[in-house]
Amino acid sequence: xxxxxxxxxxxxxxxxxxxxxxxxxxxxxxxxxxxxxxxxxxxxxxxxxxxxxxxxxxxxxxxxxxxxxxxxxxxxxxxxxxxxxxxxxxxxxxxxxxxxxxxxxxxxxxxxxxxxxxxxxxxxxxxxxxxxxxxx
Numbered sequence: 001x002x003x004x005x006x007x008x009x010x011x012x013x014x015x016x017x018x019x020x021x022x023x024x025x026x027x028x029x030x031x032x033x034x035x036x037x038x039x040x041x042x043x044x045x046x047x048x049x050x051x052x053x054x055x056x057x058x059x060x061x062x063x064x065x066x067x068x069x070x071x072x073x074x075x076x077x078x079x080x081x082x083x084x085x086x087x088x089x090x091x092x093x094x095x096x097x098x099x100x101x102x103x104x105x106x107x108x109x110x111x112x113x114x115x116x117x118x119x120x121x122x123x124x125x126x127x128x129x130x131x132x133x134x135x136x
Contacts, residue, residue, distance in 0.1 A: 108132055 109132040110117050110124035117129075124131040 106120050107118055108121045108124060110119050110129040112129040121131045
């Protein structure tokens with residue numbers, strides 16, 4: 001007794017609407033991605049063509065400044081550093097103390113596990129420290 005199977009009927013493949021929508025979306029994105037780049041590049045080229053390429057006054061000033069030592073950006077930085085250093089030296093020659101010796105009201109020394117700090121008495125207590133007396 002031989003079994004004979006009947007072949008299954010051939011189904012026609014139907015594409016789902018999701019697959020069709022995905023394919024169309026992909027095609028639209030692909031088409032737009034190629035054209036957008038061209039438009040952006042065209043705009044950049046147009047803008048670059050409208051911009052002036054050189055400024056003759058700046059070139060002349062740069063040439064004159066190149067001939068003088070210390071007049072470029074590095075020279076300006078060195079000059080400003082020297083001025084700040086000299087002002088600092090003058091201040092330290094006259095300095096006797098950093099402040100006038102008066103402590104603000106309500107500030108106490110606070111002994112904390114990591115060391116001593118100065119703060120208000122309430123802040124010291126909140127941080128678990130021992131307030132001392134710093135203000136007179």
